[in-house]
Amino acid sequence: MAIIELNNISKQYRNADTNAVDGVSFSLEKGEILALVGESGSGKTTLLRLIAGLEHPNSGTIELDGDVIVSGRKSVPTNKRKTGMVFQDYALFPHLTIFENVAFGLKGLSKKETEQRVHETIQLTGLKEDVKKYPHQLSGGQQQRVALARALAPRPELLLMDEPFSNLDTILRDQVREEVRQIIKAMGITAILVTHDTKDAFSTADKIAVMLNGKLLQLDTPDSLYNNPNSSYVAELFGKSNNVVATVAPGGFKTPFGFVRGPKDCPLSINRDKVNLFFRAEETDFCNAEEPHLCGMVEQCMYLGDHMQLKVCCNRCNKCANDCKGELLDETQSILLKSSVQTWKPGDIVRFKLKNFKVKETDSE
Numbered sequence: 593m594a595i596i597e598l599n600n601i602s603k604q605y606r607n608a609d610t611n612a613v614d615g616v617s618f619s620l621e622k623g624e625i626l627a628l629v630g631e632s633g634s635g636k637t638t639l640l641r642l643i644a645g646l647e648h649p650n651s652g653t654i655e656l657d658g659d660v661i662v663s664g665r666k667s668v669p670t671n672k673r674k675t676g677m678v679f680q681d682y683a684l685f686p687h688l689t690i691f692e693n694v695a696f697g698l699k700g701l702s703k704k705e706t707e708q709r710v711h712e713t714i715q716l717t718g719l720k721e722d723v724k725k726y727p728h729q730l731s732g733g734q735q736q737r738v739a740l741a742r743a744l745a746p747r748p749e750l751l752l753m754d755e756p757f758s759n760l761d762t763i764l765r766d767q768v769r770e771e772v773r774q775i776i777k778a779m780g781i782t783a784i785l786v787t788h789d790t791k792d793a794f795s796t797a798d799k800i801a802v803m804l805n806g807k808l809l810q811l812d813t814p815d816s817l818y819n820n821p822n823s824s825y826v827a828e829l830f831g832k833s834n835n836v837v838a839t840v841a842p843g844g845f846k847t848p849f850g851f852v853r854g855p856k857d858c859p860l861s862i863n864r865d866k867v868n869l870f871f872r873a874e875e876t877d878f879c880n881a882e883e884p885h886l887c888g889m890v891e892q893c894m895y896l897g898d899h900m901q902l903k904v905c906c907n908r909c910n911k912c913a914n915d916c917k918g919e920l921l922d923e924t925q926s927i928l929l930k931s932s933v934q935t936w937k938p939g940d941i942v943r944f945k946l947k948n949f950k951v952k953e954t955d956s957e
């Protein structure tokens with residue numbers, strides 16, 4: 593059953609020319625974690641605030657746990673929505689202890705019930721030793737957990753988190769992401785987190801929604817978004833990708849880098865001469881001149897720690913046995929390859945094959 597359902601939600605701020613959120617619809621099942629990703633100004637925070645009740649949309653409806661909470665002028669107040677919120681700066685009360693911070697949102701419970709609920713939540717979030725401390729006595733990661741515990745203590749149906757990891761350093765961030773996911777999953781709560789960091793999204797969420805200019809471009813599992821992006825914008829957001837223009841030929845495709853044999857399940861009912869071959873930098877293998885291969889020339893090398901990223905242009909010299917010279921469609925095309933060997937230099941000839949690629953009739957943008 594859907595816990596949250598948005599239908600055609602739009603929001604235009606006063607004096608703005610365009611919608612900050614533009615016709616967004618999606619639903620989430622109980623227990624799912626969704627990450628909203630997108631560049632700055634794409635509308636992520638506005639969407640979260642609309643769900644929380646901190647903003648009201650110009651149009652559209654929102655249902656939470658089967659109840660309509662937003663429709664026309666109807667807007668269930670924030671404190672009556674079964675949502676919990678974790679803010680980017682945690683927004684803890686500095687003069688209250690951790691216990692008091694976590695207890696803050698608990699209304700209508702007896703003293704005993706409050707104590708029990710706070711202790712249960714604190715236990716889950718691993719803060720048992722810290723209940724009597726004040727926020728400034730805790731590390732960033734611990735404060736993050738207090739903010740999470742405070743949002744979770746009232747047992748919301750939906751947890752909303754705005755850039756929850758952005759104040760943490762890289763090492764702590766990896767650890768806290770994992771902890772947060774485990775806590776949310778252990779409680780079976782549905783959650784939406786806003787982030788501009790795709791690593792946050794990949795490591796924490798079950799589904800990812802990509803936003804641009806207020807619109808939802810694609811909502812899918814991390815795997816589908818990575819392997820089947822519906823636009824070059826989404827593809828680029830999740831890692832370096834290549835989109836090579838190719839000519840359809842018997843048995844495959846002619847590209848500026850050589851001939852690519854068509855996969856068995858390739859949609860060769862393609863009704864046009866030119867297509868795009870989409871593949872990621874890591875979906876290639878280097879090979880030698882004796883086996884069928886594509887080739888190009890290294891134009892630029894970039895050291896990236898454990899690997900090197902090569903910018904490869906089409907090979908305009910005659911050193912390679914692979915006859916790609918006759919098939920040049922667009923000599924200006926270049927691709928990115930990833931190599932664990934770090935000895936490449938500009939001008940080197942690269943021979944490679946595609947382990948995997950997708951044929952796209954047109955780029956959907």
Ligand SMILES: Nc1ncnc2c1ncn2[C@@H]1O[C@H](COP(=O)(O)OP(=O)(O)OP(=O)(O)O)[C@@H](O)[C@H]1O
Pocket residue numbers: 605606608612630631632633634635636637638639788
């Ligand atoms: N209170 C406001 N009044 C007017 N315009 C606003 C307001 N809040 C946001 N906007 C505008 O709405 C658009 C979406 O902003 P929003 O903060 O939702 O994007 P975002 O994706 O969360 O960005 P960021 O990652 O930088 O936080 C932007 O153009 C922003 O300038």
